[in-house]
Amino acid sequence: MSWLVLIASGVLEAVWATALGRSDGLTRPLPxxxxxAALLLSMGGLAFAMRDLPVGTSYAVWVGIGASLTVAYGMWTGTETTSLAKILLVTGIVACVVGLKLLH
Structure with missing residues (x-):
């Protein structure tokens, strides 16, 4: 259960990071x-997962998922440049997250 919550929290990290970027310095109400909301849920889920999982592993997985999805979303929407090198590096982050799960 902790791993599922941690993964969902990582996804929510990408949501809050993207919303923060669109909030124009927290001046736009909806973003x-x-x-x-996403920040509170993401942090709450991370805290919940850390009850059963090591802090370092939890944090690395949470950040890895959030960062990878944020970059992927940016490339998909065109707000980030896309290159083979960037795709390979983000794939490496995802591989490391999977590796941490396999080792735990």
């Missing part, structure tokens, strides 16, 4: 509200 700011999405940022706040």
């Amino acid at each position: 700011t509200a999405i940022f706040g």
Whole structure:
């Protein structure tokens, strides 16, 4: 259960990071509200997962999922440049997250 919550929390990290970028310095109400809600849920899920999983592993997986999805979303929407090198590096992050899960 902790792993599922941790994965969902990582996805929510990507949501809040993207919403923060769209909030224009927390001045736009809807992106700011999405940022706040996703941040609270993401942090709460991370805290829940850390009750059963090691802190270092939990944090690395949470950040890895959030960062990878945030970059992938940016490339998909065109707000980030896309290159083979960037795709390979993000794939490496995902591989490391999977590796941490397999080792635990």
